Amino acid sequence: MRVVLSTYGSRGDVQPLAGLAVKLRELGAQVRVCAPPDEEFAQRLAAAGVEMVPVGDPVRGQVGGKPPAPGDFPRRVAALVAKFHEAVAEAAEPGGVVVATGLFPAVAGAQAAAEVVGARFVYVALQPTMLPSPHHRPFEYPSQPYRPGLTGNRELWEDNVRTMNALFGEQVNAHRASVGLPTVDNVRDHVFTDRPWLATDQVLGPWPQPAEREVVQTGAWLLVDGRPLPARLSAFLDAGDPPVYVGFGSMPLHGAPDAARVVVEAARAHGRRVVLARGWAELALAGAGADGDADCFAVGEVNQQALFPRVAAVVHHGGAGTVTAAALAGTPQVVVPQMVDQPYWAERVAELGVGAAHEGAVPTVESLTVALGRALAPEAAVRAAAVAGELRTDGAELAAKLLLG
Incomplete structure (x- = not known):
């Protein structure tokens, strides 16, 4: 077929x-x-x-x-x-x-x-709020x-x-x-x-009942990523305590042109190093190079499945894929929602206790420092690890069998 x-x-x-x-x-x-x-x-x-x-x-x-x-x-x-x-x-x-x-x-x-x-x-x-x-x-x-x-x-x-x-x-x-x-x-x-079908995890993005229409929820469709991390990034990770990952994916961040400086200063306020993903916003900061000798390390596209288990927290825009990747890694997260479904995912992260929802799309050093503090609290790490054990990874397999059955 x-x-x-x-x-x-x-x-x-x-x-x-x-x-x-x-x-x-x-x-x-x-x-x-x-x-x-x-x-x-x-x-x-x-x-x-x-x-x-x-x-x-x-x-x-x-x-x-x-x-x-x-x-x-x-x-x-x-x-x-x-x-x-x-x-x-x-x-x-x-x-x-x-x-x-x-x-x-x-x-x-x-x-x-x-x-x-x-x-x-x-x-x-790919998110419940579309339906x-x-x-x-x-x-x-x-x-x-x-x-x-x-x-x-x-x-x-x-x-x-x-x-x-x-x-x-x-x-x-x-x-x-x-x-x-x-x-x-x-x-x-x-x-x-x-x-319609809904390709979200039943714990992270449930379809609440009672509902007025039939929805087939398969679970999230995951693509296994076997790529190794770049050698210099691995060396940076090995050189100290787990850093904070910061990345906003495909969001251009027109309303937050100073986002790189803000997130790095917020992480430093908690004594954390930073892995800064450039993304479509082309985030950049002096000292956040690829040499690994500073407290910031800038990366392009990278295997999140390999990276997220090695960081202390994930700060991101709230895309469904990043929320799911961080949750599967058992890593607390801070969601700074920008548009469409991202406020929903921010709420879910807060409701599940696996991190914090930043209020508004434009972070300041002060506001992000507070949100990151909640994500770095011991109870968030405990809860994130527990939720990771509840998530399923067979959504794509189930969907494929339903399509061909």
Whole structure:
């Protein structure tokens, strides 16, 4: 059977699909991943032995560049829908499976392609807050704020249908009509389907009950990373007490240009060395070089599965993948949430007692020193180790068996 996995987003969207693709291939499926053409994604998929179909423009340039003009939004939505429809339709086969996540227009394009080809379609959310539930609010789009007077979660999710139709309905339906598919009144629920999947760990990101829709929660889709740490980084780790890891992944941190200095000073306030991940924000600090002779060591892309068990705490943006990696390592974490689902993950870290949620997206030395103090407290380490023992690592395997069963 041929399975097409599709996403348009950052590493946090691509890597789970790579983990699923490996398990599908082990079970005998033919797998292709439609994803942005960023070099780091191509390298990661190639290292896992997964065939990649590049679609659209690189994501990193868009994240770090100027925000698109409001008038350009409809054109970009239409382009994503069309490009992912074309790529997925070419890669899929009748009777096969299409699995999609990431930005909504890309998912809508993949879903329309599955309809045209005659393949089964599965929408997967990589965080619970993407799916309608009475237990949490929908993400608020800056251009489509909540209507005044709406406070209940059910009311907000009902209004979210209007929001999604306003943002994407015209372009999605125009494309559907152009390929011979009927238009839909509710683009959100049509694309999300009446039985979406949720690829999060049941402890870290549960699907609370009672719920008003059936959700298939598989567990997180993990990609085993066997890469060794760079020799100089290993030497730095061996040269003293466990440092604090700081990295904000794909977040550009436009609102916090001094983030590198802030996080290093906060760690130093607790007598800790720092491993500083440059990330898409290109974090840098004098003295944070690759020579390992200072109290800071700067790294590029690195194996978190090997690094996180060797650090005292992980300070990060709250992406689902980083939250899961730190939790599996049994390492306390500080989440400085920037957008979308990241406040949810910050709350979960605090609720589980495995670290601290920083209040707001822009840390100061004082605010981060306080949050880091909570994460470095002995009770946080004890709790993080306990939660690590409760997490499952077979989510991708379970999902692969469900898709092929």
